[in-house]
Amino acid sequence: MTDRLGIVTTASLEKGVDVRLDGPVSVEDMVVGRYVTIEGQKRRFFGMITDVSLGVTDDRLAVSPPDVTDPFIADVLTGTSTFGTIHVTPMLTIGGDAESMLEGPQPVKTIPAHFSTVNLASERDIELVFGQEDPQRFHIGNPLDMETKLCLNLEEFVKRSNGIFGKSGTGKTFLTRILLIGILQKSKAVNLIFDMHNEYGWQGTSEGGPPVKGLKQLFQSKVAVFTLDEENSRRRGVSTDFVVKIGFDEIEPEDIVLLRQTLNLTEPAVEAVYQLRRRFGKSWIQNTLDIEGAENTKELLESMNIHESTFQNLKRGLATIRRLPFIEPHAPVDAVRSILEHLDRSINVVLEFGRYRDITAYVLVANMLARRIYTQYQSRMEKAMAEGIAPPNPLVITIEEAHKFLNPEVSSQTIFGTIAREMRKYNVSLLVIDQRPSGIDTEVMSQMGTKITCLLDNERDIDSVLAGVSGKNELKSVLARLAPKQQALIFGHAVPMPVAFQPREYGSAKSYKDFTSAGQKTTTEKAEKDIEKLWE
Amino acid sequence: MPDQPNRIAEVIEASTAQFIAQCYELYELPPLGSLVKTGDIYGIVCHAETASMEPGRKPIARGKEEDSEEAVYRSSPQLSKLLRSDFTAAAVGYKEEEKFYQYLPPHPARIHGFVYLCQPDEVKEFSQSFGFLNILVNAALPIPTEELIAAALRQMSRAHEDSRAFLVAAGKELANLLSSDFIRLKNILGRLL
Numbered sequence: 004m005t006d007r008l009g010i011v012t013t014a015s016l017e018k019g020v021d022v023r024l025d026g027p028v029s030v031e032d033m034v035v036g037r038y039v040t041i042e043g044q045k046r047r048f049f050g051m052i053t054d055v056s057l058g059v060t061d062d063r064l065a066v067s068p069p070d071v072t073d074p075f076i077a078d079v080l081t082g083t084s085t086f087g088t089i090h091v092t093p094m095l096t097i098g099g100d101a102e103s104m105l106e107g108p109q110p111v112k113t114i115p116a117h118f119s120t121v122n123l124a125s126e127r128d129i130e131l132v133f134g135q136e137d138p139q140r141f142h143i144g145n146p147l148d149m150e151t152k153l154c155l156n157l158e159e160f161v162k163r164s165n166g167i168f169g170k171s172g173t174g175k176t177f178l179t180r181i182l183l184i185g186i187l188q189k190s191k192a193v194n195l196i197f198d199m200h201n202e203y204g205w206q207g208t209s210e211g212g213p214p215v216k217g218l219k220q221l222f223q224s225k226v227a228v229f230t231l232d233e234e235n236s237r238r239r240g241v242s243t244d245f246v247v248k249i250g251f252d253e254i255e256p257e258d259i260v261l262l263r264q265t266l267n268l269t270e271p272a273v274e275a276v277y278q279l280r281r282r283f284g285k286s287w288i289q290n291t292l293d294i295e296g297a298e299n300t301k302e303l304l305e306s307m308n309i310h311e312s313t314f315q316n317l318k319r320g321l322a323t324i325r326r327l328p329f330i331e332p333h334a335p336v337d338a339v340r341s342i343l344e345h346l347d348r349s350i351n352v353v354l355e356f357g358r359y360r361d362i363t364a365y366v367l368v369a370n371m372l373a374r375r376i377y378t379q380y381q382s383r384m385e386k387a388m389a390e391g392i393a394p395p396n397p398l399v400i401t402i403e404e405a406h407k408f409l410n411p412e413v414s415s416q417t418i419f420g421t422i423a424r425e426m427r428k429y430n431v432s433l434l435v436i437d438q439r440p441s442g443i444d445t446e447v448m449s450q451m452g453t454k455i456t457c458l459l460d461n462e463r464d465i466d467s468v469l470a471g472v473s474g475k476n477e478l479k480s481v482l483a484r485l486a487p488k489q490q491a492l493i494f495g496h497a498v499p500m501p502v503a504f505q506p507r508e509y510g511s512a513k514s515y516k517d518f519t520s521a522g523q524k525t526t527t528e529k530a531e532k533d534i535e536k537l538w539e
Numbered sequence: 540m541p542d543q544p545n546r547i548a549e550v551i552e553a554s555t556a557q558f559i560a561q562c563y564e565l566y567e568l569p570p571l572g573s574l575v576k577t578g579d580i581y582g583i584v585c586h587a588e589t590a591s592m593e594p595g596r597k598p599i600a601r602g603k604e605e606d607s608e609e610a611v612y613r614s615s616p617q618l619s620k621l622l623r624s625d626f627t628a629a630a631v632g633y634k635e636e637e638k639f640y641q642y643l644p645p646h647p648a649r650i651h652g653f654v655y656l657c658q659p660d661e662v663k664e665f666s667q668s669f670g671f672l673n674i675l676v677n678a679a680l681p682i683p684t685e686e687l688i689a690a691a692l693r694q695m696s697r698a699h700e701d702s703r704a705f706l707v708a709a710g711k712e713l714a715n716l717l718s719s720d721f722i723r724l725k726n727i728l729g730r731l732l
Contacts, residue, residue, distance in 0.1 A: 060718035075728070
């Protein structure tokens with residue numbers, strides 16, 4: 004079977020290429036999101052089908068349709084008077100001469116000549132663009148309607164902050180698991196996962212299916228599970244490595260600022276937090292909660308210029324925090340230090356929240372831990388640069404419900420906003436998972452390197468995900484037509500061109516074997532290399 | 540007349556685009572749309588008439604007392620000499636050095652040139668390409684071109700083993716030629732099978 008589709012009839016760099024389909028090619032086989040190659044006179048173009056339409060040579064055909072029940076009439080008219088057209092957005096080009104062949108695919112700056120032949124992209128073409136599975140490239144799935152492996156260069160991927168978006172139930176969690184395994188196997192980076200719904204470390208759920216294995220079950224030696232809720236973890240049979248407790252004295256005013264909305268605090272109450280912190284130092288929360296009942300309360304508040312009602316408002320908020328069972332006046336072990344120790348040994352850390360799935364706990368803990376870890380990384384990086392020693396392992400922090408941390412009101416105050424903006428300077432990047440990307444600050448969105456999005460159907464969400472991408476309108480039609488499950492669109496820094504794909508299987512015994520064996524191969528290879536080096 | 544069964548007529552009038560030929564036998568006309576040749580020139584029969592030899596002398600009704608139409612001719616044997624059958628062929632191509640060219644011929648046919656009815660092999664060979672359709676589509680003819688084209692293709696399809704495939708291919712060519720005139724196309728296609 005030839006994969007010839009048709010010929011280029013009109014084209015513009017801005018608007019894309021129109022292709023008239025050959026007679027035998029059925030318009031119904033053309034799917035938005037598929038890849039095609041265009042053989043220009045001097046170069047080849049890679050593009051994606053972004054629209055499919057029908058055409059007639061004479062408008063009267065549409066007004067008085069022929070009798071298509073007659074197979075003869077239908078045969079004659081198909082591909083002549085009536086024909087299909089596809090709209091292709093060219094994305095990459097590769098020159099014909101040897102030099103440009105070596106350079107590989109480049110962004111498209113021109114268009115193919117008239118009547119250039121258009122073919123379906125072959126497996127080889129996809130490999131040429133996305134590369135083969137190798138120590139850096141990880142097989143994440145297949146392009147839509149193709150058997151080819153789609154590989155993602157994870158070394159490039161973790162260099163920027165990235166986002167995974169999609170409506171609830173579209174497969175974000177599965178996609179994230181696959182990517183986390185990829186990062187774990189194919190890059191030097193380590194993961195810190197704030198696992199709000201207890202899905203990544205140990206067993207996770209799949210809709211309508213048996214539970215699926217978590218990272219710790221697949222990569223025993225490379226993953227540590229931390230928990231905030233020991234009892235819950237034990238009940239679920241998770242072997243945890245560390246129980247995280249947070250001390251009052253570890254909470255900073257910035258953490259409270261972030262919780263303003265969830266704790267229902269007023270603006271003056273937030274102001275008061277800083278004053279209280281100045282006055283009482285590290286143990287400010289304990290002291291503030293103890294103020295009640297003391298005789299000199301009124302005087303104290305007056306001296307700090309805090310109104311009584313403001314104080315009550317703040318106190319109610321702080322009491323909510325105090326009720327969280329993992330908060331203690333003073334934490335016995337420093338959780339941050341333990342996390343860092345694991346990360347330094349290249350062990351990925353999953354922090355489970357157990358039963359404390361409410362957003363207050365998640366925002367508080369994630370922000371607090373991330374801030375302190377980031378500070379550590381910052382000073383270590385600076386030290387590494389100054390003294391020329393090895394920098395710490397690159398760190399990827401995974402957060403869910405990201406719009407709670409990165410919405411325009413708080414993104415400038417949370418540590419995650421800072422990480423997203425300052426990018427790789429301190430070897431820390433984010434993997435953001437969210438279902439309402441429109442809630443995320445546009446400034447943060449624009450800094451994200453690679454975005455992977457499952458189906459979105461809210462206009463604002465689609466706009467915010469695709470903001471600043473060339474060919475936005477065309478991608479929009481691809482994105483809006485993804486299947487509600489297990490299809491995603493990836494674009495940005497780590498991929499040469501956008502591609503709609505079906506994530507690889509996750510959940511069957513075979514898939515686990517594939518995941519783990521791929522990792523083992525690279526590790527043995529690495530070990531062999533190390534041994535070779537030893538003898539050099 | 541030597542034994543040449545396909546020799547059916549003789550050119551009596553010729554121009555670049557068409558030639559008129561008179562049949563040797565009354566009513567021995569080639570069917571509408573059939574392929575004929577004179578010299579190296581090929582034509583498609585596009586019009587035929589049977590009339591009196593002399594323009595001023597009209598035939599009169601003779602059969603009132605006769606039993607059958609044949610009896611009219613039997614009782615008046617002079618009729619076959621006083622009437623003649625003529626046909627017009629639109630020139631659609633020529634042969635030069637054993638190769639077909641489906642263009643108008645460089646020179647018109649010669650008067651008194653013998654006209655032969657093409658045999659299936661020759662028809663098949665000639666209809667390998669569809670250049671003649673363009674000539675017919677644009678020809679100024681005494682009959683509707685849709686009728687002629689449909690008749691010609693029906694005739695030719697009989698020379699092909701897979702006549703449907705031939706008609707589909709010809710139909711596609713017509714669809715391109717008549718891309719801006721669907722009604723004409725529809726009329727032709729409707730007359731093909």
